[in-house]
Amino acid sequence: MEREIDCWLTDMDGVLVHEHKAVPGAAELLDQWRAQGKRFLVLTNNSIYTPRDLSARLARSGIDVPEDQLWTSALATATFLKDQAPGGSAFVIGEAGITTAMHEAGFVMTDTSPDFVILGETRSYSFEAITRAIRLIDAGARFIVTNPDVTGPSPEGPLPATGAVAALITSATKREPYVVGKPNPMMFRSAMNKLGAHSERTGMIGDRMDTDVVAGIEAGLHTILVLSGIATRADIERFPFRPREVLDSVADLLD
Incomplete structure (x- = not known):
């Protein structure tokens, strides 16, 4: 080297x-x-898990990584948005990884006139939440996606992931997201x-x-x-x- x-x-x-x-x-x-x-x-x-969750998952595999040595697309997204709009508000679709990161970055979670709509990874995308996201983006919220992966693995085969749902929202709003991961x-x-x-x-x-x-x-x-x-x-x-x-x-x- x-x-x-x-x-x-x-x-x-x-x-x-x-x-x-x-x-x-x-x-x-x-x-x-x-x-x-x-x-x-x-x-x-992956933006589903918090660093603490990931550290525990790695430990079960026999790998020791403390939570402060893990960096996820959720943390990168929260860091980016804290720099862009400190103390802003967001409508978030996702699991603990992204919601916790956004809370810790000082964001208010709301579905009323948020500054941002943030789409993260989740195991169950709700049609209701996607509809809400589309309407908020149409009303002027900026569209942010944690990662572009269109499918994720599962024992039964591929699952649609963040990038695929983002494409659905883009198709409905004609608005391209900014993708952080x-x-x-x-x-x-x-x-x-x-x-x-x-x-x-x-x-x-x-x-x-x-x-x-x-x-x-x-x-x-x-x-x-x-x-x-x-x-x-x-x-x-x-x-x-x-x-x-x-x-x-x-x-x-x-x-």
Whole structure:
């Protein structure tokens, strides 16, 4: 590796855990970073869970990540909106991840003339809430989406996710949302701000070309694609950009 990396951003699903089990070498890599004094954050585009929930879920998989070392699209969204409109109001569709983050950012939750309509990930999108969102956007609320993923995994097969519901709302309102999560490089930039990191000395590990790698390149990071999740070697050829390194898994980063 030609540049010294002193901070790391790593995706969670497909990189550290796969189907609720720790990827071999993942726990050891985090221990290695701690021993070397490297700062790191674990990132996820999923806005359902709070950092506390995610920390507990990772612990059950055998991976120790305290909640202050987790960075979600919900936290990135709340940080962005706190900067844009401190003390603002929002109508939020989503679970504890986004509602808690917005509360902690000082926002008022309301369905009466909010500044923003925020669409996050949820297991059950209510037709009533979507209808309310459409009417509020039509009335002038700004439309924000936590992450663009159009489907999510389930044991029975793919589920429609935030990006798919956002497309429905856009179709009804003719208003495109601002999307905060990957592949928006803002997700990585806000994570680096939290770490006090500089892009020149920050590495990013992900398992997807279309979100992790492209956002990492745009944020100026040292990008590593691991093949323990979604991407395969054949996938890399389909994109007009390349990660800096391709590894089988995070185990390849152990000394």
